[in-house]
Amino acid sequence: DYGSGMAYNYFYGYLRLVLPDPEVGTPGAKGIRKRIETFMNHHRLLKTAFPVRKLFILIPRNLYTPTDLMEVSTDWHNSTNYWMEAAMSLETQELDRAGVKQRVYKNSVYKIWNRDRSTLYPVYVVAEGATPLKTFYDVIKMNPKMSRVFKNHQHEIVSAFYKTLQDILRDSDDCRDLCEIIFYADTDENQRRVNVARIILE
Amino acid sequence: DYGSGMAYNYFYGYLRLVLPDPEVGTPGAKGIRKRIETFMNHHRLLKTAFPVRKLFILIPRNLYTPTDLMEVSTDWHNSTNYWMEAAMSLETQELDRAGVKQRVYKNSVYKIWNRDRSTLYPVYVVAEGATPLKTFYDVIKMNPKMSRVFKNHQHEIVSAFYKTLQDILRDSDDCRDLCEIIFYADTDENQRRVNVARIILE
Numbered sequence A, B: 001d002y003g004s005g006m007a008y009n010y011f012y013g014y015l016r017l018v019l020p021d022p023e024v025g026t027p028g029a030k031g032i033r034k035r036i037e038t039f040m041n042h043h044r045l046l047k048t049a050f051p052v053r054k055l056f057i058l059i060p061r062n063l064y065t066p067t068d069l070m071e072v073s074t075d076w077h078n079s080t081n082y083w084m085e086a087a088m089s090l091e092t093q094e095l096d097r098a099g100v101k102q103r104v105y106k107n108s109v110y111k112i113w114n115r116d117r118s119t120l121y122p123v124y125v126v127a128e129g130a131t132p133l134k135t136f137y138d139v140i141k142m143n144p145k146m147s148r149v150f151k152n153h154q155h156e157i158v159s160a161f162y163k164t165l166q167d168i169l170r171d172s173d174d175c176r177d178l179c180e181i182i183f184y185a186d187t188d189e190n191q192r193r194v195n196v197a198r199i200i201l202e
């Protein structure tokens, strides 16, 4: 089915290629921990500035995945006070894949300020939306033929994606501890927009 | 279902982002035709050297998508006489997508020599395997839990992917004429390996 299919493709076509440090084989490949260390050395960051060395994967229940995570990092009552801002990306991972030579895999780093405190120092994280769901959102928005079918099953599909991904990660010794899945509703009970930065900071 | 789901994600998450020349909006974005022209100017190629300005998408019925297309460009009886060789890539397309800033989309160019003739001059094409099927192949190979289920339905899934992709492209004014799908069996009736370069040249 569509939802769990997306989870299998997301894991085997992406997460297992970019997260783990390969033990042998691909000489140039660097997993996410090595790439975070390189980033910290390059930008002279303290260990405390990068507390969680994993990929945060955001799964929005309502499918809306922003282009820039800054957009969803405000409290609803103060919508210009951004908690997150894009920083430079981690160095890229390049692999030959299915005929494409040196296909580029990139992850973005974001700074997060806790605006509830008066701290000047941000925390750094590697975070992104779960891309298959952004694509699924585009399918619904742009494909008139199938969109009614997909819209009616939207929640089941997202749910299947999330559960299947959790199962696959639980069974993967390589990747389980290298990413953090955040399943969240983009509006709370009062229809107010949620601040994703708060969720990540927890 | 899994097969048509992969086709929807492949089109909305990739083909419609990399193939068309955007009319307005994304200033930096260049569709495949413009990127091929840039390549030809850069490498000083004659118009005849790049006869088909589309993306060739290879869909192998048996799911095996090689890492480098050179590997499948030999006749079975002459397995070191390669017809294809990777050339430089087209310039990349970079887009902000689902939280990843400037995600990189790249296509590879291959040279093809027709070894049946004694020509010195290769023809250039932009070609790659349909990546979702390479990922699906990896799922089957590496995931013991699901692989029996997937293996039993393998042909239906590839078939659904191919048919759905054809339908979507037929309905897309933007992308229909910018790619060429090649559905092929990687071995012929005598179990001999097929030379993909011959198929592309037709």
Ligand SMILES: Nc1nc(=O)c2ncn([C@@H]3O[C@@H]4COP(=O)(O)O[C@H]5[C@@H](O)[C@H](n6cnc7c(N)ncnc76)O[C@@H]5COP(=O)(O)O[C@@H]3[C@@H]4O)c2[nH]1
Pocket: A006, A009, A010, A011, A012, A013, A014, A015, A100, A103, A104, A105, A106, A128, A131, A132, A135, B009, B010, B013, B014, B015, B100, B103, B104, B105, B106, B130, B131, B132, B133, B135
């Ligand atoms: N965040 C993120 N960064 C990446 O670099 C990346 N690469 C893949 N994915 C996601 O993993 C899964 C498996 O990928 P696969 O390559 O089999 O399918 C991909 C692939 O067939 C094609 N595609 C996408 N980007 C490229 C690309 N750069 N080159 C070739 N093909 C591509 O279109 C499909 C859907 O892409 P996305 O909908 O962006 O999400 C994919 C997918 O859900 C990524 N996710």
